[in-house]
Amino acid sequence: MLSHEDNEMLCRVGPGTPMGNLMRQYWIPALLSSELPDPDCDPVRVMLLGEKLIAFRDSLGRVGLIQNHCPHRGASLFFGRNSECGLRCVYHGWQFDVYGNCIDMPNEPPESDFKNKVKAVAYPCVERGGLVWAYMGPRKTPPPLPDIEVNQLPDGECLIQPSLAECNWMQALEGEIDTSHAGFLHFGSIMPEDTQEGTFLHYTVKDRAPRYAVVDTEYGAMYGAYRPAKPGYVYWRIAHFAFPFYTQPPEGVLGHSVITNAWVPMDDNHTMAYIMIRKNKDETGRPSRLPIQGTSHKYPSMQVPMLPNTTDWFGRFRPAVNAGNDYLIDRDVQRGQDNYSGIKYLATQDRAVQESMGPIYDRSQEHLASSDTMVIRVRRRLLAAARALLEKGTVPPGVDQPEVYRNRSGGVLLPEGADWIRDTEELRKAFVEHPEIPLQQPQP
Ligand code: FES
């Protein structure tokens, strides 16, 4: 459990909050490049760390992320005219470039130099791997981008699935570093006899109470969840948390799986989850995310239907199956033998439990067990880093070390008694290919 004060410090990310200050030390995924498809295209409302911002692509193709309220008298720049290398407020025609400079003030006399004194808040943006990254921090020269492998794949090899979660970012993130829920929420109705011997899933459902090993790392924390596999072997699920809000879940095969998820706080009560995975290079083109998409209806569906985007602050990437329709829970299905939760889609199963905790769960009420070891560790690291920044100005982990993000996660069988950290060192390195390892676990 956490005290009320620690819970507040952990969850709140607005300007001036300790965790908000911590996040602002890093580059933040702000939106997809494809949301701004062309020069002078429609601007997009973006809520980021509790700040209302307008994203636009100017005539030269540069991306700007500017304060919502026009510095003149506060009209929303969302309604601005995007042309001639700037966003022009429709109220009195003031025009701003991607750096926030006022480049035209047509309602003032030509001899006035007032426009040189007015500046809008605008955050530096760069594009890489289909994401627009923004730096909202205090430095004049931003730090380097983190060396996240999935975000640096050749064009077309990365699948990005953004989706809105209507809860605090930490609640969503914690759902992903808690391995034991998979054996219940997602696969609770799958019995060992439903699965093929030798698959990761077989071992998962044979022993639903894995043991955990958790270690601090220079980028955050790593866990290995382990349980018995075939005679003489142990099935290890190895996963990472990286500052400030990334997870690399233990999906797929360690050494092949290239995946990083970003749990980006829009505000304290809304999160944009960016699931980023490398598509497999086998003939199916199937993402390497899950080796468990069998034909049986016992397996959760992966493709969550989405609502069309709107221009609302929270109108982007909304799942159609959501709290408003009770995630389409089917009680008859739940009563049967086929689906533990009665909720059809895997990601929806996660959302249902995470959002049902409320926008910000009061963690003073919880009862943490040994399966929550990684959750406890990650909270501790985040709180310690936020405090160190607040009290001593300590730069948090990874900000100036982009190379510490070069990691992979996944599942692996190791001989009993193996040293899980030493013996997976090569497999955990990003940007290294392993043709000697089968690409996929056998399908169930
Ligand atoms: S409020 Fe924007 S130009 Fe006046």
Ligand SMILES: [Fe+2]
């Ligand atoms: Fe899950």
